Amino acid sequence: MTSTALPASGITVADPPPAAIRSTSTPLRLLAAVGHLAFMSLWGAAVLTVAGLLLGFGVAGLVFAGVGVILLLILLYVLYGVAFLETARVEGLYGFGLPMLRPRRSPKPGFVGFLHTLWLQLSDGGMWRAIAQVIIATVLGWIAVALVMAVVFGVVTAFAPLYASDDLMRMIGIPIDLGWAPLAGSAMALLALAAVVGVAALHGVLARVLVAPIREAQLAARARDAASQRQGAIRASEVERTRIERDLHDGVQPRLVSVGMTLGLAQQKIDTDPEKAKELVAEAHTSTKAAITELRQLARGIHASVLDDRGLDAALSAVASRSHIPVLLDVRMTGRVDRDAEAALYFAIAESLTNAAKHSRAAAVRVTVRERPEAGILWARVEDDGLGGARVVPGGGLDGIQNRILALGGTARLDSPAGGPTSLEVTVPCAS
Structure with a gap:
């Protein structure tokens, strides 16, 4: 079986101004960070509890057929979901310009591809950095809540002479004279407030260290994709x-x-x-x-002039009418899209039909085209009922398809087991 996939370059990273990266300790962000930490003291505790239970029961359930494996799989995707939400939380709080985490998928087909996908997700450094940030933020949240309570207790102690009936009172278990209560309470409130500010500032520093590198990794991946696109265009x-x-x-x-x-x-x-x-x-x-x-x-x-004049649907209809084998064409588009995307998809389908006619001994070919404006992509699938066994040969038609699609930042996946069927899926970024 042959399965080939090319990387997509759908990563859009907005470069934030330097001030947005440096200003994690402004008064407004520190106040917001305290609120976030208070939330994390509850949310993080719940997440860690659920993750711990899934891990424990999953490991224990490995002795039973499939039960432990299923729980561990659930744990992996729970961790990914938590990491996604944590990245969104940190981005919303500090505005680092982080792209959201995206699940990693294997280009390999079948069960091997599923296992490879699990490994790719399990080895995703961005996910684990976000999980580490959740754990740290949870601990800092507990500390921040305790310090806020200390601030409140200090303020209450400072006003003790206004309501206390005894001459002696206790502050953190230490007996103090009521006359010293305003001074002791004020000192306690100020120290606890300074500690709260320090914890909030520490949260911003750790977020920058742990989560912000996700953006750098995405930028590096974007640069690699750009280099791949350039090589694809040349090829x-x-x-x-x-x-x-x-x-x-x-x-x-x-x-x-x-x-x-x-x-x-x-x-x-x-x-x-x-x-x-x-x-x-x-x-x-x-x-x-x-x-x-x-x-x-x-x-x-x-160059297909009909593509410029009448659009992708008409151009594909013309190609299908000239095919030596019957073609079932199903095109659903709301209107014209980016010309380069239309041209890439047109030539990919035309070349696939030519290959099917020459080599597959197929009795019929089905071509499906869909526009997905919400995702900003144009998707197509060409499938024949022929003998299969198609391979990508350097300089051949399939090689040309893949490189043309790669040059636009799209993906092309060929699946052609011996005995058939052969299918080619193409995804191209587009703009209406």
């Missing part, structure tokens, strides 16, 4: 140029040479054997029309 242009040269050299050029030789023979026969000369001219005329047809098909492979 796609090379494959296209090679295809044009091959078609001209193997198809049109020999036919035009034959036309020239036939006309030469007709010129020699025109005086001595006019009838034979007419036959040769007719033969040359037929070959010329065939050469024009081949040139038209070659030009259509370079």
